[in-house]
Amino acid sequence: MxxxxxxxxxxxxxxxxxxxxxxxxxxxxxGNDSEEEVxxxxxxxxxxxxxxxxxxxxxxxxxxxxxxxxxxxxxxxxxxxxxxxxxxxxxxxxxxxxxxxxxxxxxxxxxxxxxxxxxxxxxxxxxxxxxxxxxxxxxxxxxxxxxxxxxxxxxxxxxxxxxxxxxxxxxxxxxxxxxxxxxxxxxxxxxxxxxxxxxxxxxxxxxxxxxxxxxxxxxxxxxxxxxxxxxxxxxxxxxxxxxxxxxxxxxxxxxxxxxxxxxxxxxxxxxxxxxxxxxxxxxxxxxxxxxxxxxxxxxxxxxxxxxxxxxxxxxxxxxxxxxxxxxxxxxxxxxxxxxxxxxxxxxxxxxxxxxxxxxxxxxxxxxxxxxxxxxxxxxxxxxxxxxxxxxxxxxxxxxxxxxxxxxxxxxxxHFKDYCNTYGSLCAYIIAFVVRISGGEEFLGLPALIRFPGYDEANNRQLFPFRTMAMLTSLVTLVGVSYATQVAFVTGRLAPGYDVFRCVVNIPDDVERVGPDPAEGEQMAVLASGAVRLYGSKDESNGRVNPALEPDYDMDPDCGITGAAGAGANDLIGAGGGGGAGSLQLGPRQPHSSTAF
The missing domain is CATH 1.20.1730.10 (Sodium/glucose cotransporter)
Incomplete structure (x- = not known):
């Protein structure tokens, strides 16, 4: 009742x-229905x-x-x-x-x-x-x-x-x-x-x-x-x-x-x-x-x-x-x-x-x-x-x-300069596979890998495989990012293979725009209906040629369009020819919206 x-x-x-x-x-x-307001x-x-x-x-x-x-x-x-x-x-x-x-x-x-x-x-x-x-x-x-x-x-x-x-x-x-x-x-x-x-x-x-x-x-x-x-x-x-x-x-x-x-x-x-x-x-x-x-x-x-x-x-x-x-x-x-x-x-x-x-x-x-x-x-x-x-x-x-x-x-x-999209994707896949392989008793998923100390009586993992998966993901992220950076910047892989456009094949329409130093914590709105890209102006120094900064315009599709002649090497400071410069894992260039 x-x-x-x-x-x-x-x-x-x-x-x-x-x-x-x-x-x-x-x-x-x-009347204020902005993203930040809601x-x-x-x-x-x-x-x-x-x-x-x-x-x-x-x-x-x-x-x-x-x-x-x-x-x-x-x-x-x-x-x-x-x-x-x-x-x-x-x-x-x-x-x-x-x-x-x-x-x-x-x-x-x-x-x-x-x-x-x-x-x-x-x-x-x-x-x-x-x-x-x-x-x-x-x-x-x-x-x-x-x-x-x-x-x-x-x-x-x-x-x-x-x-x-x-x-x-x-x-x-x-x-x-x-x-x-x-x-x-x-x-x-x-x-x-x-x-x-x-x-x-x-x-x-x-x-x-x-x-x-x-x-x-x-x-x-x-x-x-x-x-x-x-x-x-x-x-x-x-x-x-x-x-x-x-x-x-x-x-x-x-x-x-x-x-x-x-x-x-x-x-x-x-x-x-x-x-x-x-x-x-x-x-x-x-x-x-x-x-x-x-x-x-x-x-x-x-x-x-x-x-x-x-x-x-x-x-x-x-x-x-x-x-x-x-x-x-x-x-x-x-x-x-x-x-x-x-x-x-x-x-x-x-x-x-x-x-x-x-x-x-x-x-x-x-x-x-x-x-x-x-x-x-x-x-x-x-x-x-x-x-x-x-x-x-x-x-x-x-x-x-x-x-x-x-x-x-x-x-x-904390370490943005030491990772890229290739490392991120590989780390994602590795972490997912390792975690799934450990099984999930609440869902009835069997353990594909029985890690050391597996409890046969209760069908559960006693090994800290979740933390192992997290650490494996972290190592993969850094390792693959470093390997792809080396391969592209030293010319072992041609720039055309940089399909995610995040190492040497970077579009010349990318600039990191930061907050007004007077405001400190509020990101500047670049243009109505445009995509916001984040990062501080201090961090931008060394990534974008300061002489080119005044000539950047907003491009609704990708972010900011560079001035004529501002190629990828102007942005990342690498040598000519799209990747034959010195190896520099960081600072790394941000992505455009066309990256993976």
Missing amino acids: INVGGIISIVLFYVLILFVGIWAARKKEA MLAGRSIGLFVGIFTMTATWVGGGYINGTAEAIYTQGLVWCQAPFGYSLSLVFGGIFFANKMRQQGYITMLDPLQDAFGERMGGLLFLPALCGEVFWAAGILAALGATIAVIIDMEQNTSVILSACIAVFYTLFGGLYAVAYTDVIQLFCIFVGLWMCIPFAWANPKVQSLGSMEVDWIGSVSSQEIWSYLDYGLLLIFGGIPWQVYFQRVLSSKTAGRAQVLSYVAAVGCILMAIPPVLIGAIAKATAWNETDYTGPYPFTSKQTSMILPMVLQYLTPDFVSFFGLGAVSAAVMSSADSSILSASSMFARNVYKLIFRQRASEMEIIWVMRVGIGVVGVLSTVMALTVPSIYGLWSMCSDLVYVILFPQLLMVV
Whole structure:
């Protein structure tokens, strides 16, 4: 029987979120539908809202449900997500936030397309897109199951309703709506879960957490150490190359504030993990066969994945569990809206505009993004309702983000002069093959390669093959880039074979345009409807003949057209004849939009 009180509470909560989202949408400057205004809230997110929305990067439905489940099934030592994602924010702030924000990028893929060409950037968009869509689908499915547990509402109805509300306010408000609803949502998570803990802890069916019979700490066996480190590194460094994170970084007013927000949000992630950790420990100390729970016991994987809503349902009074349900709903929507906006922003800018429609107007891009929001929302909802192993799909995609995107983003942000499109493509393929060869138990993919220490009994890899795949990808990127640079610049390969046009066969219509030194952090708009190319003017020195700079004009198809006589060798400083000059791996020349 449907719990009417629960229905009323969830409807009131959704109305509140919808109201805040619509109100936030009105903060968008009237008549300003530029990419920066919609995708990045005009780079005007304040400190208070910025802290909340940056924390919400990872604190969502999967975060709180997964934390409680990890505590119940394996113990605190195996609950790596809070610490891993907190460290990912710290390292992101140290190594990426400042440089990315200084360059004035709009999405995470901008520096990748700047370095490797628009089409290679489009290929790198695939793992990022899949990760965002599967993440949104997974948390929507978790919300449906949660509502079904607590108020006995039909699961499909709750999933569709939640998705529609998240899509609606994101559609009209962009990042403004996402950021301001994050404030309400995180507040609801914190208050809702903390309200439930005293009631659940005081339940007579719950033993003392200090009892010797209750092991909620867990342990790591000697044979699992390398696998444990592999997952830890995956969370830390694989948690950086996500558009949901850089969406917040790039929306900050200054580069310094982007760093501060990352550090504060890292602390916020730890603090927000405390309630689900306690709920997981309480569940571990509960004699479930003495409660009103009537399902299978010991729990199957289906029940353990819902351990947090089960604690709310069976160990707290109804009115308290409704507050907890609001917390779970808030957590889910704070993640779903961000992922939907991130995926659609990357598609509109980095695929539609930079690959297919370089002359597209700002308004056209915004409408493509809005259509993308609807498509991603529908796709995530359909997957949440139909795909049985969404977590397995997301797990695989998060691995691909780690092994493919992290090494490439690291190189283009810090060592751009030592990589090119050939290295990027080879690294992409190698990383994908090595990761797939390790198998994926959640998807039933068999291990094509059984690395050392393979656990035959449980059919799982204990070797840190994900990190190995990431390092292999990094080495391949640098190695192939260096080899192709040597081959072309020394003349061992004719310039005509430089099919990606990134070493010696560089078009003479490329120039890197940077920000006005007086502004420092804002990229200059070159021409209406034209493609933006990024990079600082300081970095341009030595790559483009300063004497030629005043003679460059905007070409809508490729970027900037050089003056007559400005050949590829004028740009890269190589000797005459298209490649017989001295070997110089860096500084490397940026690509035109015709590169791979």
